[in-house]
Amino acid sequence: MVSTLAQTHFVADKLVEIQPPPSVREGMLPSIRRHLFPDGPTAIATLFVLYLVYLCAPPLIRFLFVDAVWTGSDGAACRAEVVGREVGACWAFVGAKLNYFIYGSYPVAERWRVDVFFVALTVGIVWLLWRRAPWKLWGVAYFFLFFPLLSYVMLLGNERLGLAHVPTSLWGGVLVTLVVSTFGIVFSLPLGVLLALGRRSELPLVKYLSVGFIETIRGVPLITVLIMANTMLPLFLPQGITVDRLARPLLGVAIFASAYMAEVIRGGLQAIPKGQFEGAMSLGLSYWQCTSFIILPQALRLVIPGIVNTFIGLFKDTSLVAIVGIFDLIKTVEAARIDPAWAAPTVNYTGYAFAAAFYFVFCWGMSKYSAGVERRLSVEKQR
Known part of the structure; x- marks a missing residue:
């Protein structure tokens, strides 16, 4: 009798519709408290x-x-005794000098070439980082091969193509900052991979040369590398051969970043189980095939935070090229703030606030993209 009642009251005789899972979201106050x-x-x-x-x-x-001042034609608009009230940031100064902050002294008639460089850089970054972008390998080839060549021709000029020569001494502002950081990123990553592989090589000569290079570069500050590249490099070249003034810090930044990148990638290589390499070798793959298709993709996936962190540090460290006389964004701000026409107490702070906002936006963007990639890879790994 008990069994019959249990079946009557507790056993369903038809399928129940699938219900959505219970919500795991909590309210604002419980979340704040927790x-x-x-x-x-x-x-x-x-x-x-x-x-x-x-x-x-x-x-x-x-x-x-x-209390900021948004409009004005000179520094009088940002002086409290003229305006008659407390004056904050002088954004009118930034608006008046914005073209100088972006292009430096690049000829006005040729600034369209800088705009083409900005567009080409944006296309390369989106193509490379967009997950669902088509022809991904072509995007890699574009960013690491075609884009540097295009940038060199467009910015420096080529008479055969009808582009007037613009010396690097006229470059400045955001243009130089992006050129230095992009060059450092483009060349430090592949060079860092080679150095990491060289440090793990079983060939003594390759291993010790890689170790010596990495430890030497990591043992000195970036400013020392920049000064050496700017002042000492021409002394080691044959007479009559010179290196462009902007190319020297470009080389110094790329070399410095590659040493740190090598250590980041080496950490990823060491985290890969030895069985991965042995399994690939058992399939008949060569060392380079095994490294390119099996080991490196897994290692780079593990060290994405370290790679992005190195890129962020590299992007911020480009401001140090101002010390060796390169007119990056910081140098153009320093040059613009001494303009007598814009003599005002808050002009200095406003210029540096603009530079800080520029660096923050780019570094924050790289950090958020890195966090998104980490979350996606974590979900895919769990699946």
Whole structure:
């Protein structure tokens, strides 16, 4: 009788429609409580940080936006005694000098070539980083082979193509910053891969040369490398042979970044189980086939955060080329702020705030893309 009742009351006689899974989202207040106030020490740290934000954020917002001057033809628009009120950031100065910040002293009639460089760089980055972009291998070839050649011809000029020669001494601003950082990224990654493989090589000569190069470069600051490349490199060249003034820091930045990139990639190579290499060799693959198709793809996947971190550091370190007289964005800001027509107390801070915003946007973008790639690879690995 009990069995009959159990079957009558608890056994379904028809299929139940599939229901959606229960929501795992929590409300705003529970989320804040769990992340910011889970215990006493964390709550104290949260309150301390909020207090710092309370002290720093309002003055910064007032300076950058509320009290800022957005229009004006000279520095008088940014002087408190002329305006009659407290003056914050002088964005009118940035607007007046924006072309100089972007192009430097590049001839106005030829600045369309710089715009072509910016567009070609954007196309290469999107093609290379967009996950569903077609013809991916062609995108890699474009960015690492065709794009550097196109940039060289467009920016420097070629009389056979009807492009007037523009010496690098006239380049400046964002143009130089992107040229130096792009050159460093394009050449440091493949050179870092070769150095990492060389350091793990069983050939003593290749191994010790790679180790010596990496440890020497990593043992000195970047500014030393730049000064050596700028002042000492011409002394080692035969008489009559010179190196372009911009090419010297380009070479120094690429060499410096490649040493750090090599150590990042070597960490990924060491994380690959030995069985992967042995399995590939058992299939009859050569060393280079095994390395190119089996080992390197897995190693690079593991060290994406380290690679992007190196790229971010490289992008920020390009500001050091200003010390050796290269007119990057920082150097153009320093040159523009001493213009007597724009003599105002807040001009200096505004110029550097503009440069800081420029570097932040690019570095933040690289960081967010790296985080997205990590999440996608983590989900694919779990699947």
